[in-house]
Amino acid sequence: MPLSAVPAPPPRTDAGAAALASLVGDPEQAMLAFDFDGTLAPIIDDPEQAHAHDRSLAALQRIGPCVGKLAVITGRPVRTALRLGAFAERDGMSHLTILGQYGAERWDSSTGDESVPPPPEAVAEVRAALPALLDSMGLADVRIEDKGRAVVLHTRGLPDPAGAQALLEGPLAELAEQHGLAAEPGRFVVEVRDPSVDKGAALRGLVAETDVRTIVYAGDDLGDLPAYEALTVMRDAGEVEALLVAVASDEQPALVPRADVVLHGPDELADWLERLADALDC
Numbered sequence: 646m647p648l649s650a651v652p653a654p655p656p657r658t659d660a661g662a663a664a665l666a667s668l669v670g671d672p673e674q675a676m677l678a679f680d681f682d683g684t685l686a687p688i689i690d691d692p693e694q695a696h697a698h699d700r701s702l703a704a705l706q707r708i709g710p711c712v713g714k715l716a717v718i719t720g721r722p723v724r725t726a727l728r729l730g731a732f733a734e735r736d737g738m739s740h741l742t743i744l745g746q747y748g749a750e751r752w753d754s755s756t757g758d759e760s761v762p763p764p765p766e767a768v769a770e771v772r773a774a775l776p777a778l779l780d781s782m783g784l785a786d787v788r789i790e791d792k793g794r795a796v797v798l799h800t801r802g803l804p805d806p807a808g809a810q811a812l813l814e815g816p817l818a819e820l821a822e823q824h825g826l827a828a829e830p831g832r833f834v835v836e837v838r839d840p841s842v843d844k845g846a847a848l849r850g851l852v853a854e855t856d857v858r859t860i861v862y863a864g865d866d867l868g869d870l871p872a873y874e875a876l877t878v879m880r881d882a883g884e885v886e887a888l889l890v891a892v893a894s895d896e897q898p899a900l901v902p903r904a905d906v907v908l909h910g911p912d913e914l915a916d917w918l919e920r921l922a923d924a925l926d927c
């Protein structure tokens with residue numbers, strides 16, 4: 646692959662460079678998979694107002710027809726991801742699968758079919774207990790996002806978001822455990838949900854059914870670590886080539902040491918995707 650065909654910055658690992666060469670050399674055998682918030686969509690205070698980055702979407706519309714698979718693997722419900730990314734209305738996305746709520750939900754652009762199983766009753770029980778708990782902790786201003794299968798407590802926008810999150814983690818873990826759920830931390834959020842689904846299993850399932858050889862995965866937060874882990878295991882076993890992209894932030898550096906390519910925020914991901922579209926000549 647000529648140097649000019651490598652989207653900058655080049656991978657800092659040999660395994661990442663090999664995966665990028667495979668992607669550019671044989672895009673039909675490749676899957677590009679993305680987290681949504683903090684990766685495709687810039688982080689903002691109100692989760693209802695988040696939107697996918699225009700330039701990333703435009704680049705993906707160019708890239709989509711050239712590759713075997715596009716995927717969005719997100720903590721968002723699929724219907725929310727569809728609304729915030731307007732994925733169903735876009736050209737070039739005929740190979741897109743959205744796996745929502747960490748893989749519990751699914752939508753495929755090729756058929757328009759969506760699978761949204763009913764939420765566990767335990768989540769509604771936790772949701773009902775939250776106002777009293779937050780009141781008792783002096784944290785009544787915490788934003789509650791009810792996703793049906795999960796409930797998310799947001800501390801972004803509070804005067805001390807990190808302090809409020811630290812205060813919440815213990816009591817929420819206890820409440821979640823009482824209901825057979827788990828409290829998972831993220832970027833100024835704690836999410837109470839069923840821990841039996843994760844992005845690693847979701848990604849593995851999609852790889853198994855699509856027969857792709859090269860996978861790119863881009864993420865920014867702790868919920869993306871299982872996808873990194875799954876790809877690392879598959880790569881080390883020689884099953885796939887994998888390129889791990891970290892969309893890094895001061896808030897969450899956990900993915901950086903494990904990434905092949907480190908980008909700083911969704912704007913830099915948009916730049917990288919535009920260069921990739923040029924390299925693929927799509």
Ligand SMILES: O=P(O)(O)OC[C@H]1O[C@H](O[C@H]2O[C@H](CO)[C@@H](O)[C@H](O)[C@H]2O)[C@H](O)[C@@H](O)[C@@H]1O
Nearest residue numbers: 681682688689690692695719720801832833834
């Ligand atoms: O898997 P993802 O697509 O990254 O979804 C994970 C969670 O992201 C959302 O929260 C994050 O984005 C918000 C909007 O920018 C921001 O306010 C918050 O601080 C971030 O943590 C979302 O609201 C959650 O439901 C997702 O679980």
